[in-house]
Amino acid sequence: MTRLLQWLFGRLPIGWLQLTHNRPRFAAALAGVAFANVLVFVQLGIMNSMATATMKPYGFFQADIMISASDANALAEGDNVARQWLFQALADPDVIAGTGIFVGNVSWARDGKTLGLTTFGVDPTLPGFLSPVMARKVDTLQLQSAGLLDMYSRGLPRDLAASIRPQSPLSFEVSGTTLTLYDTFAGGGGFGGDGYMMVSDQTFLTLFPARSSAAPDHILLQTAPGADPDVVAARLRDQLSDKTLRVRSFAQAAADDLNYQQTKRPTGIIFGFGVIIGVLVGIVIVYQVLSTDVADHLGEYATFKAMGYRQRFFLGIVFEQALILAVLGFLPGVIVATGLLAGMKAATTLPLAMTPTVAVMVFFGTLAACSISGAIATRKLASADPADLF
DSSP states (O other): OHHHHHHHHSSOOHHHHHHHHSHHHHHHHHHHHHHHHHHHHHHHHHHHHHHHHHHGGGGGBOOSEEEEOTTOOSTTOSOOOOTHHHHHHHTSTTEEEEEEEEEEEEEEEETTEEEEEEEEEEOTTOGGGBOHHHHTTGGGGGSTTEEEEETTOTTOOHHHHHHOBTTBOEEEEETTEEEEEEEEEOOOOOSSOSEEEEEEHHHHHHHOTTSOTTOOSEEEEEEOTTOOHHHHHHHHHHHSSOTTSEEEEHHHHHHHHHHHHHHTSHHHHHHHHHHHHHHHHHHHHHHHHHHHHHHHTHHHHHHHHHTTOOHHHHHHHHHHHHHHHHHHHHHHHHHHHHHHHHHHHHHHOOOOOOOHHHHHHHHHHHHHHHHHHHHHHTHHHHTOOHHHHO
C-alpha cells in the first residue's frame, strides 16, 4: 500500500504512515467512518423506498390530469369530490375522457394476521385509464364482488399469491361481503398499508356502503393528443365552479404527493434528519482522529514549518489522511449497508435496495465530509509559530 500511495501522490505518503503508526486508532477511525456510512446508507435507503412506495400506485393508472379535494395531499388522503366536476371538465375541448376512482382501506384477516390493503375502485369498462398490465386483467372485475390482489402484499405467502388465477380464484370475507380474487399484479407493501387491491367501482361501493357513486376520491382526465396537460389544468381551474379543487396534471399530483411525504409527514422528516445526523457523526469522528493525529505530531510539523514548508503542504498531508479514511471506511460501510437493506427488505417487503446512484453519492459525500474535517483539523497549524510548537 505504501508503494501504491507513493506512486499516486508522487512523494512519500506521510499521511498513510502516520495513520498506520497507531493501528488500533486507525482501525477505530475506519470503524467510525464505516458506521457513519452505514447510518447514511440506511436512512437514504428508507427515504428512497418511501419515494418508490409513494409513486407505485400512480403507476397503476394512465391519466393526464387529476382533480382532487383541497386537502388531498396524497392519493389515499383527502375528502371526496363531486362527480359533477367530471362533466364540467368534459366540456373542455381538450378533455376527451374522464372517470372517477375510489380509494379505501380494506382489512383482510387470515391466519391470525390482518392485511391492510389500499383498495382502488375503478370503472372496468374504461381500461384506457389503467396501465397496460392492469388493463389486460381488468375484465374480471366486471364479475360481481371480484378483485385483483397485489402479489407482493406484506404478510401474504408467495405460494398463495402464485395460486390466485382466473381458473383457481381465492375468496375471503370482508365487511360482510364475500370477495373473490381472480388474479394478481405487482405492487408491494408501503408505509401506508401492506399492499394494494383493485376492484370495480360497484364492488367498492358494496365494500363501503357509506360511500356514494356521485362522490369519488379523485377524477382522472385524459387530454387530446398534443394538448399540454398543465395548460389544460390551468384552464380547468378557471372554468370549474369550485375554486377550492386541486386541478393538476397527473405527473404534478404524483410529485406533490412525494414532496408531501418527504417534507411534511413525520416519517419523511425523521429520515431526512437521520441522514444529516449520519453526516455529522462522520465529520466529528474524522475530525477527532485527524486533530488528535496533528496534536501527536506537532514536533514534526514544527520542524517542517521551520524549514519553510507552507500551510499547503500540511493541508496535503491531512487531506491525504482524510482521503484514506474516506475510501477505506466507505468499503466496509457499503458492504454492511447492502446486507442490512437486503435483510430489511425481506422482513418488511419495502422496496429497499442499494443503488449505484446512492453509493456514488454517499462516496463523494464521505470524501467531502472527511475533507471538511481535515481542513478544520489543520487550523491550529495555520496560526501557530514554529517556536511555539516545540
